[in-house]
Structures are given as C-alpha cells and as structure tokens.
Amino acid sequence: MAETSSKGEYVVGVDLGGTKILAGVFKNSLECIGSSKLSTKSQRGVDAVVERIARCVQDAVDEADLNLKHVAGIGIGAPGAVDFAEGRVIFAPNMEGWKDVPLKKDLEKQLGVPVFVENDGNICALGVHVVELKAKPKSLIGIFVGTGIGGGLIINGDLYSGFNHTAGEIGHMVLDINGPKCGCGNKGCFEALASRTAIFQQIKAGVKDGEKTMLTEMLGDDLADLRSGDLRKAIRRGDKFVDKVIEGAAEYIGIGIANLVNILSPEVVVLGGGVIEALADEMMSVIVETAQDYAMPGTMKGVEIIASKLGDNAGITGGAVLARRETK
Numbered sequence: 001m002a003e004t005s006s007k008g009e010y011v012v013g014v015d016l017g018g019t020k021i022l023a024g025v026f027k028n029s030l031e032c033i034g035s036s037k038l039s040t041k042s043q044r045g046v047d048a049v050v051e052r053i054a055r056c057v058q059d060a061v062d063e064a065d066l067n068l069k070h071v072a073g074i075g076i077g078a079p080g081a082v083d084f085a086e087g088r089v090i091f092a093p094n095m096e097g098w099k100d101v102p103l104k105k106d107l108e109k110q111l112g113v114p115v116f117v118e119n120d121g122n123i124c125a126l127g128v129h130v131v132e133l134k135a136k137p138k139s140l141i142g143i144f145v146g147t148g149i150g151g152g153l154i155i156n157g158d159l160y161s162g163f164n165h166t167a168g169e170i171g172h173m174v175l176d177i178n179g180p181k182c183g184c185g186n187k188g189c190f191e192a193l194a195s196r197t198a199i200f201q202q203i204k205a206g207v208k209d210g211e212k213t214m215l216t217e218m219l220g221d222d223l224a225d226l227r228s229g230d231l232r233k234a235i236r237r238g239d240k241f242v243d244k245v246i247e248g249a250a251e252y253i254g255i256g257i258a259n260l261v262n263i264l265s266p267e268v269v270v271l272g273g274g275v276i277e278a279l280a281d282e283m284m285s286v287i288v289e290t291a292q293d294y295a296m297p298g299t300m301k302g303v304e305i306i307a308s309k310l311g312d313n314a315g316i317t318g319g320a321v322l323a324r325r326e327t328k
C-alpha cells in the first residue's frame with residue numbers, strides 16, 4: 001500500500017529530550033508502525049542535535065518501510081519555551097546552547113516535510129488526551145515527572161496555551177519560597193522539589209550526611225549510575241531513607257495537584273514521565289491522599305487522578321496528534 005501513496009498519509013511524532021530523542025511513525029488512525037531512538041548528545045552543539053533529530057526521523061520512517069515522501073508532517077515536543085507560530089525553541093534549560101533555535105526551519109530544510117514545534121509537556125498532555133483517553137475528558141491536567149516537571153493543560157477539549165503561548169509551566173509553580181534553587185533561576189519551584197533531579201540530589205545529600213541506604217551497596221558511595229528503577233528496588237527491599245525521600249516528592253506532587261484543582265477544576269489529572277513510570281505503585285496513593293487533604297473542600301469530588309499507560313510513548317504520540325491536526 002505504501003508504494004502507491006504519493007502524498008503523505010503518515011505523520012511522525014518526535015520527543016526531543018535532554019538525554020534522548022524518540023521518533024515514531026504513525027498512521028492517520030494514530031497507530032504507531034515504526035520507531036527509533038537516539039541519544040541527544042547536546043554537548044556536541046545545536047547543529048549536531050538538529051542533525052540527530054533528522055537522522056532519528058529517517059530511521060523511524062525506514063523502520064516502517066516508508067520514505068519521507070509518505071510523511072505529511074512532523075510534530076516535535078521540545079523541552080522548553082517554544083514560539084509555536086515560528087517553530088522556534090526560545091530557551092531549553094536542560095539542553096546546552098539552546099537559545100532561540102529555528103528548529104522548524106532547520107528541520108524542514110533537511111527533511112523537506114512540514115515541521116511543527118510545541119512544548120514537550122503540552123505534547124505529552126495532547127497524546128494522553130487524544131489517544132489514551134480517546135479525547136473524552138473535557139478538561140485535563142497532565143503532569144510529567146522526569147529530569148524536570150513538564151505540564152500541559154486541556155481545557156474545553158483543546159490544548160490551552162494562553163496569551164503568550166506559555167501556559168502549562170506547572171513545573172515552575174513555586175511551592176516553597178525557601179526551597180532549593182531551580183534551573184529557571186527561581187527558588188522552590190515544583191520541579192526543584194519533586195523531579196528526578198531533585199530526588200537524586202536529596203538522596204546524594206542525605207548519603208553525604210550519613211544517611212544509611214542500600215543504594216550505596218547497590219551502586220557504590222558516589223551513586224554515579226543512579227536510576228529511578230533503583231529507587232523502586234530499594235523501597236521494595238525496605239529502604240526507609242529512600243522511602244522517606246519518595247514520599248516527600250509524592251507529597252509535593254499532591255500539593256501541586258491540589259493547587260491546580262482549586263484553580264482549574266479539571267475532570268482528570270494524569271501523571272506520567274520516567275519517575276511515575278518507575279514508582280507509580282509507591283507514589284500514587286500518597287499523591288491522591290495529599291491532593292485530597294490540601295484541595296478546598298468539595299473541589300476534588302469526582303476528579304480522577306491517574307497514571308498514564310503510554311509511558312515513554314506519550315511524547316511521540318502527542319507529536320503525531322499535533323502533526324495530524326496541523327496537516328489536515
């Protein structure tokens with residue numbers, strides 16, 4: 001069938017992250033038929049990363065036994081502030097040198113296919129809403145806990161981007177004015193308290209202060225190769241220190257949700273990202289209880305708080321949704 005289609009019938013979703021790039025080829029029905037993964041290597045500079053994104057897209061297309069002329073459009077989620085109309089990444093705090101990068105223009109030149117750039121949290125929320133939840137909830141808040149904390153808002157069935165197209169920066173809600181420094185320059189942001197980066201920092205600081213944890217037996221005293229999955233293993237083996245740190249992060253996520261529910265009253269709050277994927281069993285009940293404790297009486301009634309099942313694929317799925325929407 002692919003050979004006979006001269007016009008693009010497929011769309012590609014790309015998840016650009018600080019450590020890895022994922023690309024997926026999707027049918028118009030949003031079924032993924034081929035994917036590819038490449039490390040980002042942001043230390044090699046912006047041009048090298050743009051080339052790697054192009055290569056990752058080509059690999060995914062090849063994996064699906066197609067070529068670029070079968071592709072109608074490419075939707076990309078980038079980890080930072082984005083000018084959607086221009087397709088520029090204004091600033092990406094976790095990527096070296098990413099300031100005002102014309103990603104749409106550069107990639108269109110290399111691939112010859114229309115490219116659409118959005119914030120990664122928005123893209124993930126869009127993917128979960130349209131594909132996992134079949135676009136049923138009228139309103140949804142997506143919170144994605146990984147290297148940072150990304151967010152996305154669906155209001156009245158559509159992505160809400162606000163006046164400056166910057167809405168949904170949930171990770172930079174300040175939850176503790178005396179809290180630790182954040183990558184954005186502020187203190188006590190949600191992501192400085194509950195992201196993977198924050199959790200790892202708390203664990204490493206605790207170990208320096210003499211806290212006992214089996215993580216040092218598993219990984220050595222410097223905890224150099226620490227991953228979210230190690231935290232799950234430690235908690236399941238009864239590690240009290242790791243359990244306390246994770247409970248603390250889960251409480252902050254619950255407080256963040258309570259604030260958002262008070263303001264927006266969403267139908268569904270969906271959690272995703274690497275930390276939730278690895279630790280949903282350990283964190284979800286604390287998150288839900290804390291959200292219920294801190295929200296105004298009555299505001300949580302009927303609000304669902306769930307963990308996404310899309311896992312790592314939320315970004316590429318949302319990218320495909322965006323590309324399909326923009327090329328229709």
Ligand SMILES: [Zn+2]
Nearest residue numbers: 172182184189
């Ligand atoms: Zn911040």
